[in-house]
Amino acid sequence: MRNDAQDRAARLAELERDNAALRCEVARLSDRKAALQADFRAKHPSAHSRRAVTVAVQESLGVSERRACKALASPARHSGTKRRASDLHEDSNAKGAA
Numbered sequence: 001m002r003n004d005a006q007d008r009a010a011r012l013a014e015l016e017r018d019n020a021a022l023r024c025e026v027a028r029l030s031d032r033k034a035a036l037q038a039d040f041r042a043k044h045p046s047a048h049s050r051r052a053v054t055v056a057v058q059e060s061l062g063v064s065e066r067r068a069c070k071a072l073a074s075p076a077r078h079s080g081t082k083r084r085a086s087d088l089h090e091d092s093n094a095k096g097a098a
Helices: 003-045 047-061 066-074 085-097
Strands: none
Touching: 003 066
């Protein structure tokens, strides 16, 4: 009987050590995740942030939105070169009918 109680106590102590190690690993990974998320936000600003910078450049330099986006290497909000697939299909039909 005494042996069974000692085995349980030893197993409990082992599980507590494993639990403490896992908690440390979770804390380390959580810190790493937070650092990666901060790095991602720094490298990939939100659309709102890009728009605010574009407007500031437009106002300070007195240039168009397209030129400000080009200077910032930012995609234009309403680029004339981007068209929807349905518009392209309608254009090709219109050319063929003419």
